[in-house]
Amino acid sequence: MIDRVALFVTCLADTLFPNAGKATVTVLERLGIEVVFPPDQTCCGQMHGNSGYPAEATALARRFVDVFGGFDAIVTPSGSCAAQVREHFGDLLGGNDRGVPGRTWELSQFLTGVLGLEDVGSTFEGTVAYHPTCHSLRLLRVGDAPLRLLRAVPGVDLRELPDAEECCGFGGTFAVKNADVSTAMLDEKIAAITASGAENVCACDSSCLMHIGGGLRRRGVPVRPIHLAEILAS
Template structure:
């Protein structure tokens, strides 16, 4: 099977290890991964800030760049939700055509490849934060937890108030910094209470926000994208 990777802006600029982990994981499962060089932003920041007309050219570019692929995989529920939920609502056929071919990583693993045990090994205690877009807009459900539950050596711990927003919300954090920071502190307190070594999520934007609070509070919990846990094996542990 051949797929295209949509790595997203945040991963490309700040968390390239997540993109590397996604490719390593998919290739280990026998998937051929292409990385179209022309990919840019999906337009979510512009769309969420009210610049709807300015989003359309970005959506067109996305549709052009990923044309010809039956499956486009992204390690981001947020960006997947932008393409799947909002491109069709733009009333633009070219952009809408990409929507049914866009898959968040855990959806692709469970629904398309039909696997939950990806052969991962991660001997650490982990708690999982379900980000809002993945949870509410594209309905990831228990897919991430099923994948984590099959990882050898992993001790999965319940996160109190797991479905509560971490406070990032993209431009929400910029427009409402005090509220955003307070929500982030609530999420961090919940994570620390589990005693877990790692706070796992499927969106690095949320993990960036939570990680900032963790650093400021001096808490030892490490934020880490799900792809990096799933890419780890006993022979090739993820650092």
């Protein structure tokens, strides 16, 4: 049984969405798990790797392994950052990854897969549409883990999101390099969210939520973007 984890909060949540990080701490501590935050952590290098800067990505991956190498379990509230560690570190580091990829977990995978839990003692009031982010879905293969967690929360009224598995159009630097296509994809996602009738749109990645949330606000759509951890922490 794992009773101590290192939190990799991600550079984005640390800087821009601290509530996702705080919520992750709340959920884990509620379950009696000791949370350690190694302060030397910075960034997993995903943005560099995906944008065509493998040297920078490799340096950040090496740093990540140095910082987290001593922990049995590393938990992060991000599907795409967990995917960067689990799926890409091996190649970037030529195998010198100290087994860190296999010990790094996205929050919903950790709760359901490692701890075997669905009910984590949360309550929440409201209608929720769940958007499965691409990297959690197709790289990490979290499957329905987030949905099982959400279904176990009393008061969550899950609404079906049409074409849920379509990309929201974020894609890191894609969102600015191909801003118009990214926007067209976002428009479809927002139409689907609106059609779901939910008051909240929930995901496992702050990055996609930043894109969706920024689009909702610009369009004056009164739907709240919310990280899965924030619902589970309620």
